[in-house]
Amino acid sequence: MKLKKHFLIPFMLVFALTGVLSGCGGGNGTDNSADNAKNTANSGKEQGKTGNEAKPLSGKVTFLTNRTDxxxxxxxxxxxxFNEKYPDIKIEFEASQTDYNQQAKVRMASGELPDLMFIPDIPNSDLPKYFAPLDDLGLSSEITFKDFKAYDGKLYGITTGNSTxxxxxxxxxxxDAGITEIPKTWxxxxxxxxxxxxxxxxxxxxNFKDKWPLGSWVYDMPRVIENNRDFPNSRINMEAPFTMDNGYGKAMSLIKELADKGYLEKDINSTNWEQSKKDVANGKMGMYFLGNWVINQVIGVGAKSDNIGFFPLPFDNSGELRAAxxxxxxxxxxxxxxxLEATKAFLKWMLExxxxxxxxxxxxxLKGRESKLxxxxxFQATGVELQEGMPDDPKVIEISNKAQIDLPAIAQEFVLAKDPQAVLDKWNKAWAKAKQELGY
Incomplete structure (x- = not known):
């Protein structure tokens, strides 16, 4: 799920959610009452030591989240x-209603950041300006993708979860449509x-109009098609990174073909994200091409879990199955x-x-924990090869920002264009100009 880039003035909802509930079990359905009682009794000894004295953690932690649902x-x-373990820490949620990426950047520019948040698309070299190192959480050996949001040997960001x-x-x-086997070719x-x-x-x-749901097509598929996990970063050596015969052009051509054949929404310029989940759940719509994170959202609006499946998108007729x-x-x-320490305690609890x-x-x-999905x-039983992503090259980010490269927006232009090549030419020119001006 990539950060959305279209800016709308956000409507902020702040909810103070606190409470202590004795004997409340964990979210995995197991009986944790004994552990919870122990944790509550020892909550003042967990962290926040001053000299030789144990000091209970307390204070208010604000968390800016996109999960308004x-x-x-x-x-x-x-x-x-959480309050069973840390009864003196108050958690307050701030709800980002629209463009999280833009909202976060505005907050960063104003110096009014919440205690806990998600990192917007900024260069890793800027991470120390805003965020605290997280190497002291005691999770270094378990964290996945820990090199993605690190700088100068320090960890500044930890993934909320991973997806394909x-x-x-x-x-x-x-x-009902007579499809008896999942497709293995385009x-x-x-x-x-x-x-x-x-x-x-x-x-x-x-969800073409919303733009961000096109992310899988333009962030994941190009490198999968190229069978090169570092393909997005290879643009640093290209004057014209967007061509019809490379991963970008081929990926955008796939969704354009679906649009041209009438296989997307009847009016792709008036889509509705929340309604689409209900429509996939009830069968009015057949499929999404998104990350596995959307599965539970479809189930959450009424679908039975055993009626929702997940398979790799076949991007050509070779029969090879790869996914990001x-x-x-x-x-x-x-x-x-x-x-600070109270915020880190909440973050660690959220992860563990x-x-x-x-x-x-x-x-x-965290490594070694099996999914319950x-x-x-x-999905993995299909024999699909999972292609792990690479951290973004800071130079590529810098060029993209200067050239105002917005891949989902480019995909929108490409799909709607009578001359898709002209769209690629336009953005290749912007890329080359920015690259030259930056001296790369």
């Missing part, structure tokens, strides 16, 4: 369980789309937080004890 629900339950992109689909919609995928369309089902929900493996948002702690990764449909951010097991 969890406020008043799962977050309430998390806080109750693929086709999330309604099994009944497939069966031609088979197109044939499945046609069967769905003929049966009155919108084959694939693209990526981190999602990265947690970070405000270096100027007035309650909250169960958020299972709720969100993620692969755990059966769809992921089915």
């Amino acid at each position: 969890m406020i008043g629900k799962e977050y309430d339950e998390y806080v109750k369980r 992109s693929g086709i999330v689909y309604n099994k009944k919609a497939f069966a 031609d088979e995928f197109l044939a499945a789309c046609e069967k769905l369309k003929q049966n009155g089902v919108i084959p694939l929900a693209s 493996f990526n981190p999602d948002f990265f947690y970070a702690v405000n270096k100027n937080s007035k309650n 004890d909250s169960g958020y990764e299972d709720f969100a449909g993620f692969i755990s951010p 059966t769809q992921l097991a089915d």
